[in-house]
Amino acid sequence: MQELVLIQPGRTAETNLQRGATEAALRREFEDRLAECGPLAFRVARGVLRNTADAEDVAQDAILRAYRRFDKLRDRSRFRAWLVRITFRLALDRAKSSNRRQHRETLWAQPERKPAPPTAEDLAAANQFRSRLDHAVDELPEKQRLVLLLSAIEGHTLEEVAALLNIPMGTVKSRLFFARKQLAEKLR
Amino acid sequence: MICKQYKQALLELAAAGPETKPDPKLQTHLQACSSCRSAFENERGLFASIDSCLRSSANSEIPSSFIPTLRAQLQRESPAAQGARITNPLFWLPAIAAAAIILFIFASQDRRVKSQPTAEQFATKRTESPVATATTEPSPSQATAAPITAAVGKRPASKAIIRPDKKPGRGSSSAPEILVPPDQEILLARYADQFRRHHQLSATLLTEAAPDQTAELQVPLIQIAKLEVKPLADTQPDGQQNGLREK
Secondary structure, three states: OOOOOOOOOOHHHHHHHHHHHHHHHHHHHHHHHHHHHHHHHHHHHHHHHOOHHHHHHHHHHHHHHHHHOHHHOOOHHHHHHHHHHHHHHHHHHHHHHHHHHHHHHHHHOHHHOOOOOOOHHHHOHHHHHHHHHHHHHHOOOHHHHHHHHHHHHHHOOHHHHHHHHOOOHHHHHHHHHHHHHHHHHHHO | OOOHHHHHHHHHHHHHOOOOOOOHHHHHHHHHOHHHHHHHHHHHHHHHHHHHHHHHHHOOOOOOOHHHHHHHHHHHOOHHHHHHHHHOHHHHHHHHHHHHHHHHHHHHHHHHHHHOOOHHHHHHHHHHOHHHHHHHOOOOOHHHHHHHHHHHHHOOOOOEEEOOOOOOOOOOOOOOOEEEOHHHHHHHHHHHHHHHHHHHHHHHHHHHHOOOOOOOOOOOOOOOOOOOOOOHHHHOOHHHHHHHHHO
């Protein structure tokens, strides 16, 4: 037996109007959050990549992705944490791909490679320390690295980091502790 | 030299951060042991420099163009709205209307082409008129043009293929095929017909004026009559003859 469905012809237009209004509201909400969360996304990307241009690209990409899926985010209060995760993941991917590219280029240029003459900047202790620190941070496990990065960004407290990552406070503390300990061991 | 039993505890205390309070026992030892105190200070200095370095690199200045660029990108990109637009039936309505209009135009053009007189009819009409009779009377191309135009005229398709020099019964032609819009089909057939007629007329005129220019010139031999040579004695007068003799 054929099934019949009762429809209201004028309802489609109403639904579209409602949808348009919802979208406009979502967009306004997103733009409001953008001013607050955009810098954080940039800083997370910058912390991983250590390059302003790359960080800008990655942060923009992350924010656009977040925007595309903003309507699917059930708990809007988790937006900041969500964006941080997206940015961190994208930044790690970018860092890995750029490392691979750098490695390929190094291999390609190996026969002609000459040791760069040490400059005054290279010899400066601060820079040396910074480069060693960067290298040590790169070698940290991802979870510890993210906690370390977030605790350094914008003066986040441990509670804020815990809230951002939606993990218990004790976990944040232990991750931070082990991360710092490992860094100190490598820099000592 | 750091005391062995406190070494681990001191390192952990330094790693835990400056806000962490030391164990009372450890604090007492730190106050008593200068080497442990200096080692602990060194360790704290190391952690402080790590923290400051991390903070300075993590809180770098945000480019001024970052947020405006982002806003512009968001303005451009509205995937939710795009997705909704595609699923929305109103989005397809203008496209459907445009397609219907195009179809209607094509259909009406086809009908107009069918209702218009064919090239053959056109040609016969023209031969009936006095001007056309005067011009087309000597034309031998009428016989060849008529089938072509007739063939063209029969085509109801939106685009006709015209071979201006195609003869009936000819399998293939090296002449290019021309795709013609339906409304220009008859005009082009007429043009081809006229062109061919003029071409043949001019060829005929040229043939009459110079029948065979490429043939060898045949010049008739010059006929020269034989000279009659007569002796002088016979022809000259007597006086002269006497004079010569005297000389």
